[in-house]
Amino acid sequence: MGRRILIVDGHPDPDPGRYCHALASSYAKGAAGMGHVVHRTNLSELDFPDLRSRSDWEDGKPPAAILAFQGQLAWAEHIVIIYPLWLGSMPARLKALLEQAFRPDFAQGGKTVSPGGGKLKGRSARIVVTMGMPAAIYRIFYLAHSLNSLKRNILALVGIGPVRDTIIGAVESRSDVSRKRCLEHMRRLGERAA
Ligand SMILES: Cc1cc2nc3c(=O)[nH]c(=O)nc-3n(C[C@H](O)[C@H](O)[C@H](O)COP(=O)(O)O)c2cc1C
Numbered sequence: 345m346g347r348r349i350l351i352v353d354g355h356p357d358p359d360p361g362r363y364c365h366a367l368a369s370s371y372a373k374g375a376a377g378m379g380h381v382v383h384r385t386n387l388s389e390l391d392f393p394d395l396r397s398r399s400d401w402e403d404g405k406p407p408a409a410i411l412a413f414q415g416q417l418a419w420a421e422h423i424v425i426i427y428p429l430w431l432g433s434m435p436a437r438l439k440a441l442l443e444q445a446f447r448p449d450f451a452q453g454g455k456t457v458s459p460g461g462g463k464l465k466g467r468s469a470r471i472v473v474t475m476g477m478p479a480a481i482y483r484i485f486y487l488a489h490s491l492n493s494l495k496r497n498i499l500a501l502v503g504i505g506p507v508r509d510t511i512i513g514a515v516e517s518r519s520d521v522s523r524k525r526c527l528e529h530m531r532r533l534g535e536r537a538a
Contacts, residue, residue, distance in 0.1 A: 346379040347537040350420035354427035354438040358388035363474055363515055363523070364426050370527040371424055371472075374534025382534075383416055387438055395443045402448055402455055410444045417445065418463045422470075422537050423504065425494075428515075429475035429482070433490035442498060451502040460503030469499055469507045470538065472530070479513030508538065 351372055355364040365386075372382045392409045395401055406414065417423065427434045448454060453461030460466070473491055475482060482488055488511070495507045510533070512526050 346381055348381045348419055348421045349375050349383070349534075349537055350416050350423050351382060351384040352423065352425045352441075353384060353386045353388075354425055354434065354441070356388055356435050356437040358386075362428070363512075364428055364472075366527055367472055367474070367512070367530050368424075368426050370530040371426075371534035374531035375537060376534075378535045378537075380534070380537050383419070385413060385416060387441055390441065392441070392444055394440050401443070404447075406444060406447065410441075413441070413445050414450050414463075417467075420467060422468045424470045424472065426472040427474075429473055429477075429490070432486070434494065446498065446502060457501065462502055465503035467504050469504050470510065470533065471495065471507060472510045472512065474512045474515045476516055477513055479511040482511060482513060 351368050353365060353368040355362050368384060372384055375382045390409045390413070392407045397404075425438075427438050430436075433439075445451070448457075449462075451462040451464055452458055453463075471491060471494060473482075482491075488509075491509055491511070495509070499505070499507050510529070515523075518526075
């Protein structure tokens with residue numbers, strides 16, 4: 345039985361040469377090939393303003409692009425978020441998307457934080473992060489802090505789990521063979537909807 349998979353390509357740059365886009369495509373190809381139903385959201389194509397106030401977060405009407413994205417999140421059984429590490433964290437534009445979409449009434453089921461109280465409970469997720477530094481440095485020296493923040497402070501808080509991760513380090517210095525191997529790894533993850 346195929347799973348409903350939402351791939352969030354969280355690279356703000358529409359340049360087709362960005363590696364994150366290729367990783368998203370490989371995952372999508374593997375998943376579709378095994379009969380999973382895939383929807384892909386490209387952050388670089390979304391038009392929405394930054395969220396600027398608590399009153400908007402709690403009581404405002406989300407912009408059309410955000411309403412559509414919330415619908416895709418609610419539809420999905422498995423969510424894959426792919427982004428490049430920028431200044432030690434996810435790109436600001438991706439954070440802006442999550443701030444807009446994870447509004448209390450949608451993601452928490454009300455203004456009181458209640459894990460799993462909203463519409464996202466029970467979904468599994470995978471986070472894929474690319475970066476210039478070696479993955480081991482990010483995990484051991486930096487303790488993967490921004491990745492853990494996304495897992496615990498954002499996804500777990502709204503009941504999404506389990507959340508798995510793939511860190512692809514030293515992206516710029518990898519050989520073509522190594523880059524292709526990572527793409528193949530993504531394709532196989534897509535096949536398993538993992
Ligand atoms: C604005 C910016 C900030 C970056 N900050 C970091 C960083 O803090 N740590 C790091 O290891 N790499 C950093 N990088 C390198 C990117 O993570 C790397 O170029 C990216 O993951 C490659 O994937 P892409 O081809 O999809 O862009 C940064 C790159 C840019 C453009």
